[in-house]
Amino acid sequence: MKKYIAQRAPSLVLALLVALGVLVAGAAAQSAAEQPADEPAQSPKVELQSDLPGDQEVQSGVRQHQQPTVVKKETETTVDPTLFLSNRLKAIGQHLDGLVLALPKLPAEMARTARNSVSVTQGYGIFSIIVIAAIFVFASFCAAWLFHKVTSRTRIRLDGMAITGPGDRVRILGSRLLLIAGSIVTFIVSSILIFLYLELPGIVQNIILQVLLAALVSWVSWSLLNLLLCPSINSDSGERSGERVIPMSDDGARHFTRMLSLAVIYFAFGYVVVHVSTLLGMDFGVNQLLSYGLALGLLFIGLYTIARQPEEPLINKHARAERSKDGSSQKWLYSFGFIALWVLWAITAKLLFWLLAVCLALPIGIRCARLGVYELFKQENPKETDDIADQAPTPSVWAAVVERGLRAILIFGAVVALTWAWGFEIGDLADKQDLASRLIRTGVKMLTIFLIGDLLWQIIKTAIDTTLEDLPDLEESGEGDTVRQAKLRTLLPIIRVTAMVFILTLTIMMTLSQFGVEIGPLIASAGVVGIAVGFGAQTLVKDIFSGMFYLFDDAFRIGEYIIAGKYKGTVESFSLRSVRLRHHRGPIYTIPFGDLGAVQNLSRDFVIDKLSFNVSYDTDLEKARKLIKQIGLELAEDPELGPKILAPLKMQRVENFGDYGIEIKTKMTCVPSGQWEVRQKIYPLIKKRFEENGIEFARPSVKVSDKGSDNAAAAATVASARASKAAPT
Secondary structure, eight states: OHHHHHHTHHHHHHHHHHHHHHHHHHHHHHHHHOOOTTOOOOOHHHHHHHTOTTOHHHHHHHHHHHHHHHHHHHHOOOOOHHHHHHHHHHHHHHHHHHHHHHGGGHHHHHHHHHHHHHHHTTTOHHHHHHHHHHHHHHHHHHHHHHHHHHTHHHHHHHHTOOOOSHHHHHHHHHHHHHHHHHHHHHHHHHHHHHHHHSOOOHHHHHHHHHHHHHHHHHHHHHHHHHHHHOTTOOTTTTTTGGGOSSOBOHHHHHHHHHHHHHHHHHHHHHHHHHHHHHHTTOOHHHHHHHHHHHHHHHHHHHHHHHHTSOSOOBOOOSOHHHHHHHHHHHHHHHHHHHHHHHHHHHTTOHHHHHHHHHHHHHHHHHHHHHHHHHHHTOOSSOOOOSOTTTSOOOOOHHHHHHHHHHHHHHHHHHHHHHHHHTTOOGGGTTTOOSHHHHHHHHHHHHHHHHHHHHHHHHHHHHHHHHHHHHSOOTTTSOHHHHHHHHHHHHHHHHHHHHHHHHHHHHHHHHHHHHTTOOHHHHHHHHHHHHHHHHHHTHHHHHHHHHHHHHHHTTOOOTTOEEEETTEEEEEEEEOSSEEEEEOTTSOEEEEEGGGTOSOEESSSSOEEEEEEEEEOTTOOHHHHHHHHHHHHHHHHTOTTTGGGEEEEEEEEEEEEEOSSSEEEEEEEEESTTOHHHHHHHHHHHHHHHHHHTTOOBOOOOOOOOOOHHHHHHHHHHHHHHHHHHHSOO
16 A cells, blocks of 8 residues: 555645645636626726826715725625626637638748848848858857867766666766856857847847747757757767756657757747747737647647657566557557647647646656666666666665655746746745635645655655665574564564654644644544544554563564464564464464564574484483584584584483483574574484494383293283183173
């Protein structure tokens, strides 16, 4: 369950954002529809009079005209979503009709705009402006190229650096980012110097500045994509394979670098074309047709990027066949999403357009941030995993902090983008009391609480998981480390569960408080309910407290073999109320702590194992003692069994004179659970040595005496007994 929640956290955040967006969109629609039915529209005369600030009588009349409307809005509100939807559909229809009417004028209007460009630009013309802008861009790129040449030694040194861990990878990435920043500064400074040197009309400067900005955005996007994806690297040969931040195949890196760079370039310069046509006086409807036509090209680039992407763009070695269907469904999903974005933009449905854009972009951003951070902070010798893309090794604490921080930035960025696109002023939201503003404030607070709780949980969880993964196996650890490792394996999972419950409870309480719920009485009620549950569930409370004291007393740890009453086995795991024991024959016992009672731990410090042998009465006991001692010394020197023997086998004493032979006791000291393997060698070896030296093991026997008188008397007694039984009474 915890793993499922952790994997679905981005989806939960996205669902929360979508729900918030729907509520805010509905609230905005209601606010737009909150016009009283009997309020007349403001006449053109009043609008004209409102623009005359010097006419005090007119302003007084306007205020008297508006005063009843304000009072009515405060006292009575009419909400009609049906009317709002009807008006919205009517506006969409009028917009489409305008586009249809503007379509025949497209060629003539473009020609007219080209003819008028000379007069608008004070004699320069479009062709001259394009040439000047190209010279500006070329000169700025030449300055950036010179900076690239000056720093070539630094780049060569970075290419030759060996990557031995996350620190080297972060340093290389930071150095390359600084180089990109230096190139950007060089580009900007050179552009400013050229601007200061040439004297151009204002509109020409505006157009050239937009072209330079589009070129700068295109170049920066291309540089960042090359930095993150490294399309020139061949990961199969291992050349600089550690510098690719997002774990992507070579084909995927090259494909996405080309297509995303093309999309940014197309968008940047297409925006310049649309904006410049507006400055040159192009008709508004024709300008919109031009923008929609250019957007079709951007839509084609997006669909082509999705359709022609490699089957496995991300490195994913686990369950490729099962994920192929998911990949196909994701292609169709994003294709329909891009088409829907174009349609929503074309019909000017701004609210839905930005909501869908965030829903499409946010999961991709969160996923790329997670993969990039885990790849950036990964160790050079991590434990092998089958799926690097979806089941990455447990990251470090720093990786978890950076990844959750980037996730929080992306989510808050999405919220800010939505509020800006929907026409809300971020600075004024704290003072507004309408429904949409209240929903946004509540949603932002809830997101903040959720993200802070998620960050705390990820830090604690990652620290514990990393500690557990770094612990070597109990068999491989030394004697001094075994106790510490066993304690950590026992206590850390319990601390993790406790921290999760605490953070989850605190998050829920703080979230409820944002909805106006008084959590003080709720906490008091929880205390009363807890006392009632404690009295009603005495066995459960007994189990929990017994388990706590077992752990405080260090009675047993994970991996130890214990005996508790009629139960025995190796401790596998704990819960708050029970312990799981694995019997040496396979069955698992789940025992409540309250039923354990006295615990016999067979896995602490050492084990003294005692063995008994019965030899015949004619055995030379001194010879047997020397043979047993010699066998113990040989086993202690054995390279395989020697580390398991703390004190070698030796004869302890003569235990008893039995009916058939002499019972002798031996003992040895071994590491916990090591005595079983040593026993397997001792028994065959003792049998072999005793037989070679003429020592026989005692066997049960019957000794019959050969004295004749005794036999005759016994026979007479038996015969008389039989005769007495056969005589009639």
